[in-house]
Amino acid sequence: MAKSLIGNHVRKFRFHHDEMTQQQLADQVGVTRQTIVAIEKGNYSPSLELAFRIARVFGAPIEDIFFLEGEQ
Amino acid sequence: MSIQEKKNAVSLISSFLIFGLYSLYVFQNEPFGALDPDSPYRFWGSFILILIPVTIIAKIVISIVFSILHRIATKEDEPNFADELDKLIGLKASRNSYYTFILGFVLAMASLAAGMAPGAMFIILVASGFLAEVTDYVSQLYYYRKGV
Numbered sequence: 362m363a364k365s366l367i368g369n370h371v372r373k374f375r376f377h378h379d380e381m382t383q384q385q386l387a388d389q390v391g392v393t394r395q396t397i398v399a400i401e402k403g404n405y406s407p408s409l410e411l412a413f414r415i416a417r418v419f420g421a422p423i424e425d426i427f428f429l430e431g432e433q
Numbered sequence: 434m435s436i437q438e439k440k441n442a443v444s445l446i447s448s449f450l451i452f453g454l455y456s457l458y459v460f461q462n463e464p465f466g467a468l469d470p471d472s473p474y475r476f477w478g479s480f481i482l483i484l485i486p487v488t489i490i491a492k493i494v495i496s497i498v499f500s501i502l503h504r505i506a507t508k509e510d511e512p513n514f515a516d517e518l519d520k521l522i523g524l525k526a527s528r529n530s531y532y533t534f535i536l537g538f539v540l541a542m543a544s545l546a547a548g549m550a551p552g553a554m555f556i557i558l559v560a561s562g563f564l565a566e567v568t569d570y571v572s573q574l575y576y577y578r579k580g581v
Contacts (some may be wrong), residue, residue: 391516393512407517411517
């Protein structure tokens with residue numbers, strides 16, 4: 362399976378938010394921990410809705426967390 | 434291995450066990466009567482009709498037992514909902530399963546068109562149904578492991 366074309370800094374943002382665990386982030390955005398793992402590994406591009414919810418948890422613009430591969 | 438992967442692995446193994454044990458029981462004990470090669474309709478009709486509820490009940494029991502054992506072993510709560518990744522993987526796995534069954538169905542019809550015995554058609558149909566189920570679980574395992 363090809364890697365996702367959308368990269369992300371979710372792991373970095375979790376670390377900078379009091380080392381938030383994957384489970385804590387998953388609970389706040391309403392998905393399973395497995396989905397957060399897949400997003401961080403680049404195995405899954407989240408829906409726009411989920412991306413916005415993740416950005417809201419971190420209080421950052423969506424483009425600071427998610428980016429097109431090759432643009433950063 | 435995540436809980437979703439474990440559940441799929443358990444379902445895959447249980448599919449083999451249920452289908453294998455059921456087939457073994459039916460062909461050894463002949464509860465639907467002996468298989469008549471010239472008129473196999475009653476036998477295969479009963480085989481498929483009884484296989485469906487047996488599989489459903491066995492899967493429910495195995496799923497409950499797995500959940501209890503998993504909870505005891507890991508103290509981890511099982512997610513009680515399917516999120517967008519689970520739904521996407523489920524859809525892709527269903528598509529692969531559907532293709533497998535359609536291929537089997539076409540082969541079954543081809544066997545009739547080629548003048549083979551009706552029993553061959555039923556064997557191909559039952560086998561493709563089983564393979565479609567296996568394809569579903571293997572696809573889900575693959576997508577959970579490799580991503581979508």
